[in-house]
Amino acid sequence: MTPSPPRATIADVAAAAGVSRTTVSVALSGRGRVDARTREHVKAVAAALDYRPSVRAQRLRSGVSHTVGLVTALPDEVVGKDSRMSFLLELGVPLARALLERGYSTLLLPPAKSGSHLDNIDADAAVVLDPRADVPLIEGFRSRGLQVITIGDAPGIQADGVVDRGTSDAEVAIGHLVDNGATNIVALSTVEQHSLASSLRSYALGPRPDGVRLRLVEISADAGEEGGKARARDLLRDDPSIDAIYAPIDAFAVGALHAAQEAGMRVPDDIMIITNYDGPRAHATTPALTALNLQLPAFADAAVSLLIDCLTDPRAERRTIPAPRPEVVQRASTRRA
Structure with missing residues (x-):
């Protein structure tokens, strides 16, 4: 089996383009001051070498993980066991798809009453389903600088954004x-x-x-x-x-x-x-x-839209949007003759 050729590095691009690694980084990021011709030259050399920037290195430099956690405050007796976390998965798949289109990865986290065991999770934001004010989950996320969006609201909830299900x-x-x-x-x-x-x-x-x-x-x-x-x-x-x-x-x-x-x-x-x-x-x-x-794909779209707003324009005041209205799926338990 023929080994794959080594992947091009930023040093390879810099050498081939005749510029410094800093210039390559600035030119490819689209930020900073670089002459337009130099920028286009660097991009052409990078494309020719099939260079792809290291996502890990970019995140280390920026301090931004581009990752969002999805978690519920409901216990495992409700969302786990016979339910097999299916509610989180049904919401999580469209949520993850919409976030990926915007450059964010999604972490599906197990049910949690506190954020203590989540302290080592590297994320920029969290989406909390069915929150409650008397547990430190949201407070723990926000104390670490995460933007927090909740699906559902309750008195005392301190979130940056809420998809409000109302009644x-x-x-x-x-x-x-x-x-x-x-x-x-x-x-x-x-x-x-x-x-x-x-x-x-x-x-x-x-x-x-x-x-x-x-x-x-x-x-x-x-x-x-x-x-x-x-x-x-x-x-x-x-x-x-x-x-x-x-x-x-x-x-x-x-x-x-x-x-x-x-x-x-x-x-x-x-x-x-x-x-x-x-x-x-x-x-x-x-x-x-x-x-x-419950219109979960529409839920996901609403949550992602609100989350991106909060990440790109952090504010002190809470932002709230209404949740989609549910529809009845009638089965035998209410279908009277």
Whole structure:
């Protein structure tokens, strides 16, 4: 097997062009003062030698990594296990593609409650999904000089930019339940004030149609599917007239479904169940769970646009843009005859 020829270096380009390495660097970067003819000459020599600048060296000189981390503040019990981090992947792929087109790499990071084990990550910015104010994750990133964009908002969140989901998830999901005849609805939220919990609380405090009862019940996110099942079992035992459950966290929704079935209730005839994320958990249950199309590619585009604005024009004030509105993906768990 014939060995590949050695890769041309900046020293090779400088020698062939008859200039210094500094001149080569300045000419190829497009910055600094170099005579136009010299710049074009250096570019032609570099092209002839098939010279490609070292990305690592450029980053060392500039102090900019051109890397963005993607992480969620939700625990592994929610985004890992049966879900297999699919939500992060579905969001991460279009996000990474859009960032790569702008010269940035993406790091998919495991769920984290604090940024301490991420201190050695070399990144310029972080996108934090479902943030909460009472953990030091965002504070840790910002203290290291990273620009932070969050997908979702909650009181006390200190971010440079926010893709604000508002209350649209709850509006669409609960609206679907009401349209299908629900009058006694329970919404399963998290005790921890993630952005999902904050938006659901805001919705629950607002007006609703006459004759519709909505109760907000909180569960620790760490409890996962078993926590959703245990809480739903107690609720259905105490009030068998509950005819619908909205659980934004899909692990809670699966637990609620199992609790209803063990209580002898028919889904959807006796009780309807809907969740947010249209992922593996929603597809794997019997009956399959109605969910929301969260428009994740549009989410990614919005987050990248906001992130690039924050990186190129850092400001003291927070920038906010609205998230795309979700749509219902109806399945058997709410499809009544």
